[in-house]
Amino acid sequence: MKKLNFRIGLKLVFLGILLSICSCKKTNESTKEESSKEEVSKIVYASDVIPFFDDWKLILGDGSNAGIANNFENKDFFYTTNDEEGNWVVFKAPNGGDTHGTSNNTRTELAQSKKWYPKTANDKLTATLKVMNVSATGDARVAASHAVVVGQIHSADKHENEPLKIFYKKFPGHTKGSVFWHYEINTLGDDNSGRWDFSSAVWGNDFSVVGKEANTYPEEPKDGILLGEEFSYEIEVKDGIMNLKFTSKNHETRTFTKNLIKSEYTTKQNISEQTKKLFFPIGQDGVERENAYLGEGCFFKLGCYNQTNGKSPEINKNWCSGAETHNGDLKKQYADGNYAEVWFKTASISVSENAVSNNGYFTKND
Known part of the structure; x- marks a missing residue:
């Protein structure tokens, strides 16, 4: 028992x-x-940080169109992060890789899903951001080296030129970089090869300040912007006039005005010495049509449009940087600083009732 x-x-x-x-x-x-x-x-999505993604399509650094980016992330190019200031939306683009449309440069960038016409426009874009990285390599004599575009107005029609590009540029070894903006002419005629940009300094230098040799750099701008230093821009287009406002703590507020429907560059006599020095030697010496961007649908862009690429400066001494791309290997480029990275804290867009679908632009370029 x-x-x-x-x-x-x-x-x-x-x-x-x-x-x-x-x-x-x-x-x-x-x-x-x-x-x-x-x-x-x-997971904190970009659309949680800046809830305005219904108005945009997102182009990624591999050339693909991700569409409307609500509740979306891509750890290589587009995601969120945070620091003591709060949450940020990260846009990242390598020096080399697949590009969108006919561009030589990679981008992770929002493109507005509607277009508007400058004469009847009442449209506005604002953003607060900081640039965290620009390419570590590039020919210093090439004006686009070590630069990134953080905001644009783009034409959807004819030449698809750009009446506005907002740049940040910093040379290696410098602690401060420059913020400047460009107006690109809407070239007269059917041949767009003569197009050129006019550059205006906001803080620091304009586009024309370059190195004397491939690996020598100009003097560092005294009133420049640090990597990681916050600044804001405001773009308003109303009744044919573009108004720009740039603000940053400890920097002078700068404002600019540009007429988008009446050109000041209809003859070569009216073209600035800056343009003649930079663009005329490489055959970009066109004039603008009298009515500039009148009658063309335009749209905003926002993000990280890397201006540094691996193409030889012999092709174009303003836009082809000859930078390191590791044959498009993303991990290697990110590991040794051959990329651009921009963080956005806030942004807003106001779209007028006269805006119409911009699908035609994406059909041509996707």
């Missing part, structure tokens, strides 16, 4: 151990599932 009771006792103990193991296993599995659900729920 004692032996029987002992055996029954052993069986009960063994059964208890089995039940305990199963219970622990189920608890662990349940905990893992709950943890996984928590991780998903903790």
Whole structure:
């Protein structure tokens, strides 16, 4: 009888151990599932930080169109991060890789899904951002080297030129970089090869300040912007006039005005010495049509449009940087600083009732 009771006792103990193991296993599995659900729920998307993505399509640094980027992230090019200032939307683009449309440069950039016409426009874009990286390599004699475009107005029609590009540029070894903006002429005639940009300094230098040799740099701008230093821009187009405002703590607020429907560059005599020095030697010496961008649909862009690429400066001494691209290897470019990275904290867009679909632009360029 004692032996029987002992055996029954052993069986009960063994059964208890089995039940305990199963219970622990189920608890662990349940905990893992709950943890996984928590991780998903903790993802902060760009559309949580800046809730305006219904008005844009997102072009990624691999040339693809991700469409409307609500609840979307791509860890290579587009995601969120945070610091002591709060949450930021990160836009990142390498020196080399697949590009969008006919551009030589990669971009992770929002392109407005509607276009508007300058004469009847009442449209506005604002942004607060900081540039975290520009390319570590590039020919210093090439004006576009070590630069990134953080905001644009682009034409959707005819030549698809750009009445506005907002740049940040910093040479290697400098602590401060320059912010400047460009107006690109809407070239007269059907041949757009003579197009050129006029550059206006905001803080620091304009586009024309370059190195004397491939690896020598000009003097660092005294009133420039640091990498990681916050600044804001405001772009308003109304009744044919573009108004720009740039603000940053500890820097003078700068404002500019440009007529988008009446050109000041209809003859070569009216073209500035800056343009003649930079663009005329490479055959970009056109004039602008009298009405500039009148009648052309325009749209905003915002993000990280890397201006540094791996093409030889012999092709174009203003736009082809000859920078390191590691044959398009993304990890290698990110590892040694051959990319551009821009963080946006806030942004807003106001779209007029006269705006219409911009699908034609994407059909041509995707």
